[in-house]
Amino acid sequence: MAFFARASPSQAIRRLKDQSQFLNRLLCSCGWQNRSIATAVDDAKASVHSSVESGGKKRINLCSAINDALYIALDSDPRSYVFGEDVGFGGVFRCTTGLADTFGKHRVFNTPLCEQGIVGFGIGLAAMGNRAVAEIQFADYIFPAFDQIVNEAAKFRYRSGNLFNCGGLTIRTPYGAVGHGALYHSQSPEAYFCHVPGLKVVIPRSPTQAKGLLLAAIRDPNPVIFFEPKWLYRLSVEDVPEGDYTLPLSQAEVIREGGDITLVGWGAQLAIMEEACVEASKEGISCELIDLRTLLPWDKEIVEASVNKTGRLLVSHEAPITGGFGAEIAASITERCFLRLESPVARVCGLDTPFPLVFEPFYMPTKNKILDAIKASVNF
Amino acid sequence: MALIRRAGRSLSMLKRSSLFHGKQKKQRQQPIVSPSLPNLTPHLPSSLIRLQINTTYSAIPRGISSCSFRSSYIPNRLLTSEAQPKLPDEGIDDTQFLDFPGVKNTAFTCDLKFVSEKSEEVPCYRVLSELGEPVDGAKLPQMADALALRIYENMITLQVMDYLFYEAQRQGRFSFYMTCSGEEAAIVASAAALSNEDVIFAQYREQGALMWRGFDLQEFAHQCYSNSADYGKGRQMPIHYGSKKHNFVTISSPIATQLSHAVGAAYSLKMDRKDACAVTYFGDGATSEGDFHAAMNFAAVMEAPVLFICRNNGWAISTPITDQYRSDGVATKSRAYGMRSICVDGNDALAVYSAVKSARSMAISESRPILIEVLTYRVSHHSTSDDSTKYRSGEELSHWKVMRDPVVRFRRWLEGNGWWNRQKDTELQSHSRKKIIAAMMNAESMKKPPLSDLFTDVYDSIPTNLKEQESYVREAVAKNPNLYPSDVPL
Numbered sequence: 001m002a003f004f005a006r007a008s009p010s011q012a013i014r015r016l017k018d019q020s021q022f023l024n025r026l027l028c029s030c031g032w033q034n035r036s037i038a039t040a041v042d043d044a045k046a047s048v049h050s051s052v053e054s055g056g057k058k059r060i061n062l063c064s065a066i067n068d069a070l071y072i073a074l075d076s077d078p079r080s081y082v083f084g085e086d087v088g089f090g091g092v093f094r095c096t097t098g099l100a101d102t103f104g105k106h107r108v109f110n111t112p113l114c115e116q117g118i119v120g121f122g123i124g125l126a127a128m129g130n131r132a133v134a135e136i137q138f139a140d141y142i143f144p145a146f147d148q149i150v151n152e153a154a155k156f157r158y159r160s161g162n163l164f165n166c167g168g169l170t171i172r173t174p175y176g177a178v179g180h181g182a183l184y185h186s187q188s189p190e191a192y193f194c195h196v197p198g199l200k201v202v203i204p205r206s207p208t209q210a211k212g213l214l215l216a217a218i219r220d221p222n223p224v225i226f227f228e229p230k231w232l233y234r235l236s237v238e239d240v241p242e243g244d245y246t247l248p249l250s251q252a253e254v255i256r257e258g259g260d261i262t263l264v265g266w267g268a269q270l271a272i273m274e275e276a277c278v279e280a281s282k283e284g285i286s287c288e289l290i291d292l293r294t295l296l297p298w299d300k301e302i303v304e305a306s307v308n309k310t311g312r313l314l315v316s317h318e319a320p321i322t323g324g325f326g327a328e329i330a331a332s333i334t335e336r337c338f339l340r341l342e343s344p345v346a347r348v349c350g351l352d353t354p355f356p357l358v359f360e361p362f363y364m365p366t367k368n369k370i371l372d373a374i375k376a377s378v379n380f
Numbered sequence: 381m382a383l384i385r386r387a388g389r390s391l392s393m394l395k396r397s398s399l400f401h402g403k404q405k406k407q408r409q410q411p412i413v414s415p416s417l418p419n420l421t422p423h424l425p426s427s428l429i430r431l432q433i434n435t436t437y438s439a440i441p442r443g444i445s446s447c448s449f450r451s452s453y454i455p456n457r458l459l460t461s462e463a464q465p466k467l468p469d470e471g472i473d474d475t476q477f478l479d480f481p482g483v484k485n486t487a488f489t490c491d492l493k494f495v496s497e498k499s500e501e502v503p504c505y506r507v508l509s510e511l512g513e514p515v516d517g518a519k520l521p522q523m524a525d526a527l528a529l530r531i532y533e534n535m536i537t538l539q540v541m542d543y544l545f546y547e548a549q550r551q552g553r554f555s556f557y558m559t560c561s562g563e564e565a566a567i568v569a570s571a572a573a574l575s576n577e578d579v580i581f582a583q584y585r586e587q588g589a590l591m592w593r594g595f596d597l598q599e600f601a602h603q604c605y606s607n608s609a610d611y612g613k614g615r616q617m618p619i620h621y622g623s624k625k626h627n628f629v630t631i632s633s634p635i636a637t638q639l640s641h642a643v644g645a646a647y648s649l650k651m652d653r654k655d656a657c658a659v660t661y662f663g664d665g666a667t668s669e670g671d672f673h674a675a676m677n678f679a680a681v682m683e684a685p686v687l688f689i690c691r692n693n694g695w696a697i698s699t700p701i702t703d704q705y706r707s708d709g710v711a712t713k714s715r716a717y718g719m720r721s722i723c724v725d726g727n728d729a730l731a732v733y734s735a736v737k738s739a740r741s742m743a744i745s746e747s748r749p750i751l752i753e754v755l756t757y758r759v760s761h762h763s764t765s766d767d768s769t770k771y772r773s774g775e776e777l778s779h780w781k782v783m784r785d786p787v788v789r790f791r792r793w794l795e796g797n798g799w800w801n802r803q804k805d806t807e808l809q810s811h812s813r814k815k816i817i818a819a820m821m822n823a824e825s826m827k828k829p830p831l832s833d834l835f836t837d838v839y840d841s842i843p844t845n846l847k848e849q850e851s852y853v854r855e856a857v858a859k860n861p862n863l864y865p866s867d868v869p870l
Contacts, residue, residue, distance in 0.1 A: 105653060111681075114674045117643075117675065117678045120644065120675065120678075121643050121682075122644060122648070123640070123644060125644035125645070127644070128645050128649070131646075136691035144670070147634060148671075151632065151637060152641070157665070158615060158838050159615060159620065159630055160612060160629075161612045163623075163624040164623050164630055197838045250844075297839075297845050297846075301844070370606065
């Protein structure tokens with residue numbers, strides 16, 4: 001009889017699946033052609049630091065790599081939990097598919113639609129010695145949880161003199177442009193969180209990176225915000241080690257060596273920057289491309305070393321230019337490499353407008369803008 | 381007629397069934413508003429959808445109103461797979477079983493009626509009168525004299541500590557203080573009803589709960605003097621206590637943020653099958669915060685064993701409850717979250733103890749959250765930065781201070797039992813005073829935490845940028861040592 005009282009679970013799941021398919025269609029439909037679709041930077045030479053249990057690799061996309069990492073996290077630590085809005089059925093982006101079936105609905109579960117509740121709950125769970133992996137469905141919706149992240153999670157250890165910590169907390173959230181996400185499905189809010197001592201901010205560029213960095217984030221004894229480039233969930237595909245491995249936090253990586261100019265970026269933007277590097281090389285400009293990977297605390301040394309070599313720096317991110325994390329990099333590197341710099345630090349970023357729908361191609365730090373900036377810098 | 385009989389039989393069957401939720405109490409006869417039976421929702425099996433009923437007002441058994449009919453009639457009707465011949469679209473529109481997914485136990489009505497803004501009355505539980513005598517008919521909790529005396533001694537020590545620390549702040553010995561005058565029973569008696577394994581997420585006026593667990597006067601003094609023995613390493617303002625060994629999570633200043641932490645902790649305790657719950661304290665002002673809603677809803681949905689103890693003392697700094705909420709108190713809010721609650725006279729230590737003890741037992745054994753509203757009055761100023769005479773009358777204050785003192789009330793009960801007398805009281809006050817002054821002198825004589833503590837614990841280990849900044853600060857101090865506090869060891 002209860003069947004008639006409300007929709008059955010199977011109906012609910014069917015509805016949610018429809019919703020998810022809609023979202024996937026949303027992601028994979030129009031608008032993409034405006035940005036050339038390369039997979040993320042070729043990650044063949046990604047350094048896999050810790051031991052890989054099974055030597056095999058599997059060709060998967062970034063979404064599956066996240067799923068893989070979550071599976072390993074849940075499997076390797078019985079005190080780990082994965083939760084958030086719609087997480088139970090697999091998440092609107094399908095990153096948590098199958099996890100509730102395998103690990104039970106007490107360890108992988110839906111939460112009410114309330115970001116401050118999700119993060120606050122996660123802090124309490126983590127403070128009891130658990131690994132709490134919270135999902136905020138879109139980075140655009142993380143702001144109700146801002147107080148919990150900034151005033152609570154980030155300060156939990158410091159304010160207690162290390163009596164307590166919520167280091168087991170990891171907040172996963174998809175960020176960035178998708179071609180048609182407009183104001184509220186496109187934002188890159190990483191800079192807000194890079195202003196908060198006590199947090200770590202990590203953004204992967206590819207499936208291999210995503211899996212290794214997410215596992216590192218989950219196991220790191222500090223609260224981590226893990227921004228996932230949703231543009232790459234389906235698009236970025238590569239051979240990913242099948243076993244359990246982590247990649248180091250707070251270590252940037254040179255993913256393309258060059259001698260004329262250093263380019264620094266993170267996440268989905270690296271693919272665009274890589275294309276600009278390829279174009280520039282046709283014109284005889286040799287670019288060095290660095291994936292910052294962890295934005296807080298960030299690896300200044302590797303950028304400093306590179307700029308000391310090239311004498312030029314370009315930073316690029318999707319977030320608005322003013323107060324963006326590029327400003328921090330520009331200022332820090334100017335301090336450290338002032339006499340070595342041969343041109344002003346260039347920033348190719350989002351505009352200081354809300355993220356616009358039809359104007360997205362104008363707003364974005366596209367390949368042509370980066371290429372122009374590279375040339376301007378080299379010819380300064 | 382066959383239809384009528386079936387309907388009648390179905391109803392009587394359902395009345396006996398546990399699936400029948402008793403929603404038919406408002407049985408009235410009234411005209412049918414619309415003649416057509418609405419289509420059943422598309423997700424019902426097609427064999428059931430084919431079934432159409434034509435029934436008229438006269439076909440409904442006497443005493444069963446059309447409005448209440450749905451819960452009994454339709455489900456049974458749907459049990460048959462036998463398709464009925466399609467009849468003309470005449471009949472009633474409100475016999476449909478309510479299957480909107482947003483609710484569980486509610487019925488259709490054709491009355492246009494709004495839910496009243498008035499809360500259902502929540503009585504305030506008390507067992508002791510103002511004179512400290514058992515209220516007629518009250519069942520007093522079992523409380524041995526040792527426990528009762530310990531609660532009382534704790535309340536007195538708390539009062540003396542509050543008084544001396546408040547004065548010390550006024551003398552400029554440390555920067556800030558908050559007393560809990562008027563709320564001693566609410567805090568100490570609630571803490572006494574808990575197990576030490578229960579994890580407390582307090583607001584900032586529950587030093588009594590920490591004292592109950594054995595955090596000693598010296599530890600309190602060290603924290604307020606921000607010295608090198610402060611567990612918080614001098615980083616937070618006074619009264620931001622925390623103690624791992626007492627399961628008392630370090631206090632933070634933002635209001636209500638700790639509530640959802642308690643839910644997460646409670647979920648962990650539940651998953652670990654611990655015989656413990658999480659407990660969070662907060663004030664009436666905190667119930668206006670979004671975090672209150674978040675935590676209440678999460679706790680209910682997650683079935684987390686957590687006690688929400690609201691010290692409703694009538695004031696949020698200068699804001700009276702009339703500017704805070706329109707509900708009649710806080711306990712009533714729990715219904716909307718699907719949570720149990722109780723309202724207790726917070727100036728009756730026995731009632732508080734009893735309520736919290738019962739709530740704790742239910743929370744753990746039934747894995748559910750409980751809201752406990754403890755009605756009390758903030759006799760103190762909000763803090764040392766506040767002068768409450770600016771916004772409340774002296775008469776009001778003296779009424780609560782003199783006539784409604786929770787400590788005096790409890791003492792009268794102890795005296796009535798022959799467990800306490802004035803001489804013991806004087807001795808206890810004097811003893812506490814000496815111990816606290818000694819603790820303050822000791823704390824004052826200690827050094828501040830070293831400069832290195834500025835940079836540790838931001839992360840589990842010190843990152844490069846902080847190492848650089850430490851060097852930078854040390855250089856700045858070396859150049860101008862007179863510009864920096866001399867009592868912080870370098």
